[in-house]
Amino acid sequence: MALDKFQKITSAAIPLPIENVDTDQIIPARFLKAVERKGFGDNLFRDWRYIKGKEPNPDFILNNEKHSGEILVAGKNFGSGSSREHAAWSLYDYGFRVVISSFFADIFKGNALNNGLLPITVSADELAEIFALIDADADTTFSVDLEAQELALDATGKVIPFEINAYKKECLLNGYDDIDYLINMKSEIEAFEANR
């Protein structure tokens, strides 16, 4: 089932300079009761976003009108904890297409890539630089070119190359998914089973 193809993006970014943001914060367990993949964006960062579950928390960045965009910039070790893919779904559903951090937890990274959400790992210094740019100007934009594997800080013209596995890159660019790939491998898998 095709995912949306990953397009070039130029967008402002939303800063979340907190470390170890775990998937329980991204989407708390009590919102995992759905049996369909719908509407998870509403509960993204639910307990940080709302006070007492209802009123928008004015101190939380998603409620700050100054900031918007398709890019989330987060502190080190983003997405740790539970394997819930709902975390990637809720970020995507909310409108994010890219998350930038200096470090991602493994399972989250895999889940993100499987859902058309691009995790970009930058160095700690580069991350600090990005936070500083947003701090100075909330509208400052960043451009993500997956084909070229480049993140550009448009304000300064600096270009940061990033790593991505070649296979995963192809999948994102073309909207392929792993499940189709594996289904097409069925005879090879059966041969493997027969030879064990």
Added chain:
Amino acid sequence: MKQPSTLFDKVWDAHVVKQITDGPNVLYIDRHLIHEVTSPVAFLGLDKRGQKVARPELTTATADHNVPTKDQHLSIKDELSRNQVDTLEKNCEKHDIPHYGLNHQWQGVVHVMGPELGLTRPGMTIVCGDSHTSTHGAFGAVAFGIGTSEVEMVLATQCIMQPKPKKMLIQVDGDLKEGVTAKDIALYIISRITTSGGTGHFIEYSGSAIRSLSMEGRMTLCNMSIESGARGGLIAPDETTFEYIQGREFAPKGLDWEKELAYWKTLRTDEEAVFDTEHHFDAADIEPMITYGTNPGMSVKISEPIPSSIDVEESERASFEKSLQYMDFNGGEVMQGKQIDYVFVGSCTNGRIEDLRAFSQFIKGHRKADHVTAWIVPGSRQVEKQAKEEGIAEILEDAGFVMRQPGCSACLAMNDDKIPAGKYAISTSNRNFEGRQGPGARTMLVSPLMAAACAIKGEITDPRELMEELQEA
């Protein structure tokens, strides 16, 4: 001659169906465990693609995350929870998957159920849409948590796509001190290597302190591997492992057993094998541990104070302070003597029979502190049954505790077992994230022994103090 390899290499490499150039490995999966929360969207995807479950006989389902721990014989009150549990049942029926749902004699937290039925065995690859799948590594299996897209992959093809992780050795040698359990080893390790220290790696635990652990203890330790960011953790199988498996419901029997056993005995790391990263610890340095912050890496020895802001690296200070603020603790304070409100004993970390035994032995002859609300939740139906047969339920009752029915319960608070905002909970589970046990709940992770000591005193207590009292009495 063959290259020397690690236990992890041996198991992983034996399951690689294909290596994609510049891409992940296609890995064959021997055992797929599923539960109600992370499977429904995968089944929907399967239907949309018109696929069937490739190997239903290698798949096992149970309902755990969402189930009530009281009145399980009645229909689940929460409509959404009920729908999820019912959806799992329907999906399993449709695809011929063995399903041990609510009220089944084998129902339980998925990582308690698998090992106890003999579904978990050395040398296997095991996955589940749940990060604590690392638990099964205790048997010398390569076991790790996956996302829902990957659940769909395994359902459709019995395979998964994964880059091969790096290898980490964590060796703990020496004798464990009195009052120190596998849980303390786990918290100690994470406090040293941090919650991201294991990222990108698969851990092998070794050393005399690890060898000395029971299977339950090994499961507790491997369970927490994910809390260091590692994909999983495993321990080479030995007599302790074989003895645990033999005779269990789905364990191999007769000639099959002999054949498997011979293979299992080959499952160890070669002398010359190299790890990408190594950590060595001295068992004598480990004390009963307790977390003070909002991730499992933020723990201290019970005799040590909470670190101060100045002890923390500058880049991490803001997160550290946010964490203490949430807990309403101050840097430099000691944990001992702080009042607690709730005690939760259970989960896939410490909800096994040995944990309930340790807890009940400790509280025998004492009373629960009046102001403490305690939830003692067995990890499975079988644990519950055994606890009743062994008289543990009675000891609990005599001391003012009640045993509930099995499920994940307050470990993630998806059901009604939620710790109220601002309350302090002593918990034998594995995560102390903000809101994990209910919005605003303040969690402190400990071993079952420390949980017992705290429940009796009503405040944070070093279990060794009470042990001394017991010995003197």
